[in-house]
Amino acid sequence: MGTPTNLLSDSADLYWVHVALLIVCGLLSLISFIVQSLKPAKYGKFARPDVKNPYVTSASETTSLTAVDTSSAADLPAMAAGGTSGSAAPKEEGGFPARLSFFISDFVFVIPVWAVATFVIYDKHQRFADISAALIVYWILWATHFIQRGVIHPLILRYSMRNVGWDIFLPMMPVNALFTFINASFLATTVFPSDYESDPRFAIGIIVFVLGFIINRWADWKLRSLRADGSREYRVPTGGLYEYVSCPNYLGEGLEWTGYLIGVWNWAALVWLLFCLSTFVPRARQNHAFYRHTFPDYPKQRKALIPFVY
Numbered sequence: 152m153g154t155p156t157n158l159l160s161d162s163a164d165l166y167w168v169h170v171a172l173l174i175v176c177g178l179l180s181l182i183s184f185i186v187q188s189l190k191p192a193k194y195g196k197f198a199r200p201d202v203k204n205p206y207v208t209s210a211s212e213t214t215s216l217t218a219v220d221t222s223s224a225a226d227l228p229a230m231a232a233g234g235t236s237g238s239a240a241p242k243e244e245g246g247f248p249a250r251l252s253f254f255i256s257d258f259v260f261v262i263p264v265w266a267v268a269t270f271v272i273y274d275k276h277q278r279f280a281d282i283s284a285a286l287i288v289y290w291i292l293w294a295t296h297f298i299q300r301g302v303i304h305p306l307i308l309r310y311s312m313r314n315v316g317w318d319i320f321l322p323m324m325p326v327n328a329l330f331t332f333i334n335a336s337f338l339a340t341t342v343f344p345s346d347y348e349s350d351p352r353f354a355i356g357i358i359v360f361v362l363g364f365i366i367n368r369w370a371d372w373k374l375r376s377l378r379a380d381g382s383r384e385y386r387v388p389t390g391g392l393y394e395y396v397s398c399p400n401y402l403g404e405g406l407e408w409t410g411y412l413i414g415v416w417n418w419a420a421l422v423w424l425l426f427c428l429s430t431f432v433p434r435a436r437q438n439h440a441f442y443r444h445t446f447p448d449y450p451k452q453r454k455a456l457i458p459f460v461y
């Protein structure tokens with residue numbers, strides 16, 4: 152049983168360009184992790200002036216990274232935060248429409264790049280007559296995630312803010328396009344062994360990806376159901392994986408990209424997983440701290456991202 156090989160190393164120029172791109176992607180992941188660990192990205196609960204969170208200790212946004220101050224939670228409703236008055240939107244200053252921003256950054260800047268880059272690069276290096284099932288399957292998995300994320304997710308989620316800040320929206324477009332391009336390039340130049348469909352990595356990758364996708368969709372749907380009454384409050388999610396972690400949606404997406412990496416077995420998939428984790432790890436910790444800060448009865452055994460571990 153062989154292992155997937157890559158044609159990029161056949162050309163010194165292409166090889167070094169891709170090494171440089173991988174280094175850029177790795178550095179972006181590191182920067183993203185440091186920046187987001189120091190301060191929550193300003194969207195959702197961490198952008199709402201009317202919602203208290205443990206990272207704002209004064210009106211001027213002093214950040215506190217360690218202590219979870221539950222003393223100030225006494226004046227908050229036990230099971231809801233973010234206003235109890237229903238659908239009144241918090242005052243927003245500028246920004247770009249949130250739903251449109253996710254459509255542009257996660258669909259427009261991903262799917263055309265994915266489709267064109269894989270087609271053109273594959274055509275340059277390999278013959279369509281020889282295309283492998285592994286390449287087709289993993290191509291579809293990537294596309295499925297982003298069609299869901301860029302089209303369905305923005306249509307159905309109940310965001311509490313109409314807008315997202317320019318500082319969140321603008322970087323997402325080039326970053327998504329870059330990671331999509333490098334993954335397209337690596338996938339299109341991968342030569343999977345003819346018997347790869349019987350390699351455990353092929354099946355395990357698909358199973359882990361699909362499991363993660365189901366968890367991610369279920370978890371986001373559960374959050375949506377918390378606002379069935381049209382409110383903009385934050386409530387304690389319960390049931391299923393929410394009994395174990397505060398952010399099963401991130402856990403699910405992390406599993407998706409872990410499965411993708413196992414299946415395609417290349418460096419681009421690894422840096423993409425690292426980039427996603429650079430958001431999920433700090434954001435899950437911050438969401439978890441928010442819940443504990445806001446709801447004094449928040450279940451003590453619940454972890455942030457990984458059941459029983461973190």
Ligand SMILES: NC(=O)c1ccc[n+]([C@@H]2O[C@H](COP(=O)([O-])OP(=O)(O)OC[C@H]3O[C@@H](n4cnc5c(N)ncnc54)[C@H](OP(=O)(O)O)[C@@H]3O)[C@@H](O)[C@H]2O)c1
Pocket residue numbers: 194195196308309310311312367371374375377378384385386387388400401404426427430434
């Ligand atoms: N690949 C990546 O790098 C990456 C990065 C970030 C996110 N994502 C994916 O994008 C999706 C959404 O991520 P996110 O960071 O926006 O997730 P999130 O903070 O959990 O929010 C998702 C939605 O649920 C609402 N919500 C969250 N907690 C709630 C609660 N306790 N009660 C009621 N409503 C609640 C949010 O409202 P608000 O509008 O009030 O916040 C928002 O509309 C996830 O599937 C995630 O995997 C991917």
